[in-house]
Structure formats: C-alpha cells, structure tokens
Amino acid sequence: MIGIVGGGLAGLSAAYRLRRAGYDARVFEAAPEVGGLAATYPTAGDPVERFYHHLSKSETAVVDLAEEVGVGDRIEWRVGKNAYYAGGTIHPLDAPWELLAYPDLTLYDTFRLGLLALGVDVRGGRPRRHAYDDLAAFDDVPVREFLLEHATEGVYEHFFEPLLEAKFGSRREDVSAAWLLGRIRFRGERDPLRGEILGYVEGGFGVLLDALVEAVGRENVVTGARVTGLDYGDRVESLTVETDAGTETHDAEAVIVATMPDVLTALADYRCGIDFQGSVCALLTMEEALTDTYWLNVADDAPFGALVEHTNFVPPERYGGEHLLYVASYVQDRTEEIWTLDDDALRERWLAGIEDLFHRFDRGTVTDFRVARHPRTAPIYERGYLDAVVPCDLADEVAEGLYYAGMASRAQYPERSLDGAVRAGYECANRIAGGRDATVETVRRAD
Ligand SMILES: Cc1cc2nc3c(=O)[nH]c(=O)nc-3n(C[C@H](O)[C@H](O)[C@H](O)COP(=O)(O)OP(=O)(O)OC[C@H]3O[C@@H](n4cnc5c(N)ncnc54)[C@H](O)[C@@H]3O)c2cc1C
Incomplete structure (x- = not known):
C-alpha cells in the first residue's frame, strides 16, 4: 500500500495518478471531509469554497485533471473585475x-x-x-x-x-x-x-474533488483519519493512523506527505525553513450586492486586506439569489489581533470596517457570517526561497519511500495554487511509478 497523508487536492491527485498506474494507494485525511483549503460551505444553492478560489488561464494541470475525471465541461471562464480601493474611492483597474x-x-x-x-x-x-x-x-x-x-x-x-x-x-x-x-x-x-479572465467550476471546486474521490475509489479515501506516526529505518515501513475507532498501523511501501511541512517535521523530524502565513477569511451572505467588482484590494486603512465579491464573478442565481462576499486578512503570526478575535468580535470589526469604506452599506442585509481560519495558508515567498523548498523525494534526507507533495513543494512556486497542488501530487506519483528521475512529463508520455 502507498499511504497518502492529506486529502487536499495534492493528496487526491497523487492517489488518482497512482491508482491509474495500478498501485494500491490510500488517502488518509484528518478532517471529516476532503478538500483541505479548497473545502466548501453549503449555501442556498451550490456549495462555495470557504476561502475564495478561481483559476488562471495559464493553469493547465488542474483543467486537464478535470477533463480526465469527467468534469472538464464544468470548467467555465468568466470575467472577474479588479479594482483598488484607495483614497476613499474604488479605482477599477482592468x-x-x-x-x-x-x-x-x-x-x-x-x-x-x-x-x-x-x-x-x-x-x-x-x-x-x-x-x-x-x-x-x-x-x-x-x-x-x-x-x-x-x-x-x-x-x-x-x-x-x-x-x-x-x-x-x-x-x-x-x-x-x-x-x-x-x-x-x-x-x-x-x-x-471587460476585466480578467478567470476559471471556476460550475457547482464549485467541490465538484472536482468529488469526481476525484470517485476516480480514486471512495473506499480508498479515509476521512477522520489523522496520521500520527511514521515508522522507518532506511526505508519507510508503516504509518500510524488515529480514527474515532482507535489507532491502526498500516504497512506501507511508500508514503506521500501531502500537507503542510510541519506534519513532515512531526512524522519524520524533517525541518523546513519556510515560514507560513495564516488567513482569516469570512464569507458574508448578503441580500444585496456591495460593489460591482470581483476582486477589490484595499489600500486604505482597513481591518482587512481584500474584499472578494464572489457573486460578481459567479452569478447570485447559483446561490439561491444570495450575494456572497469574502472578507480576508492574512496574518504573519498568531499574536496579531485579527487572529485572536472570536467570530462575534470579528464580525463587529469587519462590518464596521465595511461601513467605514461604504457609507451606504447596511449590515442588516447580512444574513450569515461564516469564518474560516487556518494558521498556514501560504508560504512567505522570501528571498532564497528555492533553497528551502522540500524535495519531492526524501530518500536522501529521511528514508527511501518517503515523498512530499505539500505546499512547500517546488510545484507550488512562486505562488501556491490548486494547479500547483495537482502538479506536486503528480510529481510524487510519477517518481514512485517511474523511478527517481521521472518527471510529470515523462510519465505523461508513458501513459
Ligand atoms: C485564502 C486562500 C485563497 C486561495 N485562493 C486560491 C485561488 O484563487 N486559486 C488557487 O488555485 N488556489 C488558491 N488557494 C490555494 C489552494 O487552496 C492551495 O494551494 C491548495 O488547496 C493546496 O492543496 P494541498 O492539497 O497541497 O493542501 P491542503 O488543501 O492544505 O490539504 C492538506 C490536507 O491534509 C490534511 N492533513 C493535515 N495533517 C494531516 C495528518 N496528520 N493526517 C491526515 N491528514 C492531514 C488537512 O486536513 C488537509 O485536508 C488559496 C488558498 C487560500 C488559503
């Protein structure tokens, strides 16, 4: 068995590739559902991501994957208007x-x-x-x-x-x-x-995740299963998984860690020098639109960095007529005040911040305020970053048979993305299937 730690897009993509190549790959996901940072909330219509997501036209691996698992026709390219809020005014920038x-x-x-x-x-x-x-x-x-x-x-x-x-x-x-x-x-x-051309999956990125789970085989994706131990000498031997039912040990001929590098540190004492920033992201459900912009960077003094009005990108009819607005802030460390606020305090702070920028905003039109927080959502792409990237194959650093496909991978440089997650997952799968020198391209040709 090849054990995959993490059921985000990287882990699922690796599992998909491996199973297609005939390997017994199994995904262990700690959360109750798959998707990681791309997981969704329900709405009055289609589910929507907890953190805003779209694709760029230059990203092909994720689009090709969607085609392969039968949901390529659900990818749609839409216009997303960009603007900059500065000096008390919205400045369109398209x-x-x-x-x-x-x-x-x-x-x-x-x-x-x-x-x-x-x-x-x-x-x-x-x-x-x-x-x-x-x-x-x-x-x-x-x-x-x-x-x-x-x-x-x-x-x-x-x-x-x-x-x-x-x-x-x-x-x-x-x-x-x-x-x-x-x-x-x-x-x-x-x-x-008109603006920037961006991609989305009709029905949300959960459609792609579901199709991927189907392609991998539901029985091969175990949720509510946290990997807490890795046993290895010169080679990887087994992993330990904790579920509600107790602790299990699974023999593994290879293990792919497809999550943040702190998990690699915990499992294999591998230290990665990359610092991560966290995110606090609220999704507001509103009875009316706030702006006509999709992506509004906020340069003025405000308690958030961006307002991403999803329903100016994907129409509100998809969400039962409701308008969806993400309010987002990145945090560099957990002592920052925004990170310490509970949901009620955050709601008060951010609604007041929107009122300061938009005097006609009526908080009575906000019918729901859901908050997603994650301490590691993006690497800080510091100078010299490439030297700190975690190699795909950790045979030399830790043990034969240990691979890494998480956000500190080379494929996630110089910006992390869904496409990068797919490529990171493929890279590991291809190394396993094709040997140490295989790359995504060589195995694709062999398919
Ligand atoms: C605010 C925000 C906006 C973004 N916007 C975009 C965008 O517009 N476009 C885009 O392409 N990308 C975007 N991204 C990036 C994208 O979400 C990520 O690059 C991608 O989802 C990473 O996938 P992953 O599988 O590598 O990691 P993750 O999604 O983090 O998945 C890792 C999984 O591992 C699980 N896990 C952790 N520890 C264990 C353990 N010990 N045992 C078992 N499971 C474990 C976690 O629960 C998680 O499900 C955004 C991200 C954020 C936070």
Missing part, C-alpha cells in the same frame, strides 16, 4: 485607461508599470521583451529593490507597497521579486475591455 486614471501615479509611473506587466525591461534605453520569464533568477532579489530599479519609486510607493502590506504585513520587505513577477504572470490574462 482597462488601460483605468490604469491611466489611477491617482498618485504620474504618466511615467504608469508607463513603467505597464511595461513591467508586459514583461518588458526598458532599463538602459533598449527594450527587452520576456525579461522576467525566468522567475528563479529573481529569487534572491528583494521586491522593493527590484521595483525601484525596474519601475519607479511612485510605482512602488503608491501601487505595490500597499498591496504588499496587505498581503505580507511586517514581512513585506522580505519577499522576493520572483513572487511578485509570478503573481503578475499568474493574474495576467485579461480582456482589455
């Missing part, structure tokens, strides 16, 4: 003229920002296209230094710094330029007249 109208940037700032977004380096007076394609080359470059050199001070101060502050708080100057460039590329597909 069309080129909207960028030109963005306050506090000079015409030259906007020009340099536009070129950066197009991947053109104009330093030295000779434009170079595709200048930023090799993201790893920017892994050691501090993001601030990069922006001052490759754009302008105005671009850094008025455009990116508030975004970095909202996302990384006190850690913003530690982040590498590679993360920012990856982010620009990730969110790069636009309809110049």
Whole structure:
C-alpha cells in the first residue's frame, strides 16, 4: 500500500495518478471531509469554497485533471473585475485607461508599470521583451529593490507597497521579486475591455474533488483519519493512523506527505525553513450586492486586506439569489489581533470596517457570517526561497519511500495554487511509478 497523508487536492491527485498506474494507494485525511483549503460551505444553492478560489488561464494541470475525471465541461471562464480601493474611492483597474486614471501615479509611473506587466525591461534605453520569464533568477532579489530599479519609486510607493502590506504585513520587505513577477504572470490574462479572465467550476471546486474521490475509489479515501506516526529505518515501513475507532498501523511501501511541512517535521523530524502565513477569511451572505467588482484590494486603512465579491464573478442565481462576499486578512503570526478575535468580535470589526469604506452599506442585509481560519495558508515567498523548498523525494534526507507533495513543494512556486497542488501530487506519483528521475512529463508520455 502507498499511504497518502492529506486529502487536499495534492493528496487526491497523487492517489488518482497512482491508482491509474495500478498501485494500491490510500488517502488518509484528518478532517471529516476532503478538500483541505479548497473545502466548501453549503449555501442556498451550490456549495462555495470557504476561502475564495478561481483559476488562471495559464493553469493547465488542474483543467486537464478535470477533463480526465469527467468534469472538464464544468470548467467555465468568466470575467472577474479588479479594482483598488484607495483614497476613499474604488479605482477599477482592468482597462488601460483605468490604469491611466489611477491617482498618485504620474504618466511615467504608469508607463513603467505597464511595461513591467508586459514583461518588458526598458532599463538602459533598449527594450527587452520576456525579461522576467525566468522567475528563479529573481529569487534572491528583494521586491522593493527590484521595483525601484525596474519601475519607479511612485510605482512602488503608491501601487505595490500597499498591496504588499496587505498581503505580507511586517514581512513585506522580505519577499522576493520572483513572487511578485509570478503573481503578475499568474493574474495576467485579461480582456482589455471587460476585466480578467478567470476559471471556476460550475457547482464549485467541490465538484472536482468529488469526481476525484470517485476516480480514486471512495473506499480508498479515509476521512477522520489523522496520521500520527511514521515508522522507518532506511526505508519507510508503516504509518500510524488515529480514527474515532482507535489507532491502526498500516504497512506501507511508500508514503506521500501531502500537507503542510510541519506534519513532515512531526512524522519524520524533517525541518523546513519556510515560514507560513495564516488567513482569516469570512464569507458574508448578503441580500444585496456591495460593489460591482470581483476582486477589490484595499489600500486604505482597513481591518482587512481584500474584499472578494464572489457573486460578481459567479452569478447570485447559483446561490439561491444570495450575494456572497469574502472578507480576508492574512496574518504573519498568531499574536496579531485579527487572529485572536472570536467570530462575534470579528464580525463587529469587519462590518464596521465595511461601513467605514461604504457609507451606504447596511449590515442588516447580512444574513450569515461564516469564518474560516487556518494558521498556514501560504508560504512567505522570501528571498532564497528555492533553497528551502522540500524535495519531492526524501530518500536522501529521511528514508527511501518517503515523498512530499505539500505546499512547500517546488510545484507550488512562486505562488501556491490548486494547479500547483495537482502538479506536486503528480510529481510524487510519477517518481514512485517511474523511478527517481521521472518527471510529470515523462510519465505523461508513458501513459
Ligand atoms: C485564502 C486562500 C485563497 C486561495 N485562493 C486560491 C485561488 O484563487 N486559486 C488557487 O488555485 N488556489 C488558491 N488557494 C490555494 C489552494 O487552496 C492551495 O494551494 C491548495 O488547496 C493546496 O492543496 P494541498 O492539497 O497541497 O493542501 P491542503 O488543501 O492544505 O490539504 C492538506 C490536507 O491534509 C490534511 N492533513 C493535515 N495533517 C494531516 C495528518 N496528520 N493526517 C491526515 N491528514 C492531514 C488537512 O486536513 C488537509 O485536508 C488559496 C488558498 C487560500 C488559503
């Protein structure tokens, strides 16, 4: 048996690949349901993710997987409008003229920002296209230094710094330029007249998770099963699983840890140097829309970093006519006040924050306020990050037969995503099925 620790998308993708290749793979998921960070809440219509989710046009592994498990026709590409709340106003940011109208940037700032977004380096007076394609080359470059050199001070101060502050708080100057460039590329597909083209699964990402569980075989996915021990010498031998029924030990010829690296530390004493940030994310159910924007970054002083109005991306009719708004904040450590608030205090703080930004907002229209918190939801993509990535095959570091597919994988660089989770899962499955030198591509060709 090949034991997989974690029934998020990475673990399920690994199990799917392995079972297709004829292996006896079994997933052990600690929570009562699969999905991990992509798990869903019920609504008056379709289920919706606890943390906002969409796909970018550049992501193909997750789309191909959806095709393979029979739900490819449920993937839909929709327009998501982006805007920036700054200086007490919403500034749409989709069309080129909207960028030109963005306050506090000079015409030259906007020009340099536009070129950066197009991947053109104009330093030295000779434009170079595709200048930023090799993201790893920017892994050691501090993001601030990069922006001052490759754009302008105005671009850094008025455009990116508030975004970095909202996302990384006190850690913003530690982040590498590679993360920012990856982010620009990730969110790069636009309809110049309407907004960003983003993917979603009709019915929510739970549709993909369900199809994947079916493809793996429900009997091979055990929920409410926390892996608490790993037995190994030179080779992996067995894992210990705790369920409501008690403790079981399963012999395993290989184990894939498809979750955060702290689990790898607990099971195999492998220490990963990557710091993670946590998220506090509320989903508000409302009787009416707040804005007409999908993704609103908030640069002004507010107790949250972004408002993501899901029903401006996927229509409210899918949710029984209700409007859904995510209010989100990242936390760098658990002493931050937002992390310590209980649901009632958080509700009060965030509704008051929305009222400050939108004077016509009526909190009486909020019919539900559900909170998801997770202490590790994204790596801090610091300079030198690639050196700290956890290898897929941990034979040299721990024991033969131990693999890692969690968020600290190379596939989840320079931004974590569902697509990265699929690729991380495949990478481990392919190593097991194809030997130590196999890559996703070699095994795909062999299929
Ligand atoms: C706020 C937020 C917004 C996001 N937005 C997007 C987006 O728009 N687009 C996108 O592509 N991605 C997005 N992501 C990222 C995406 O959710 C993740 O990259 C992906 O879900 C990671 O999957 P995973 O399987 O690696 O990890 P996880 O989803 O974390 O799954 C790990 C699983 O392991 C289980 N587990 C942990 N310990 C044990 C144990 N000891 N034994 C058994 N099971 C265990 C956990 O319960 C969990 O289910 C977002 C994430 C967050 C938090």
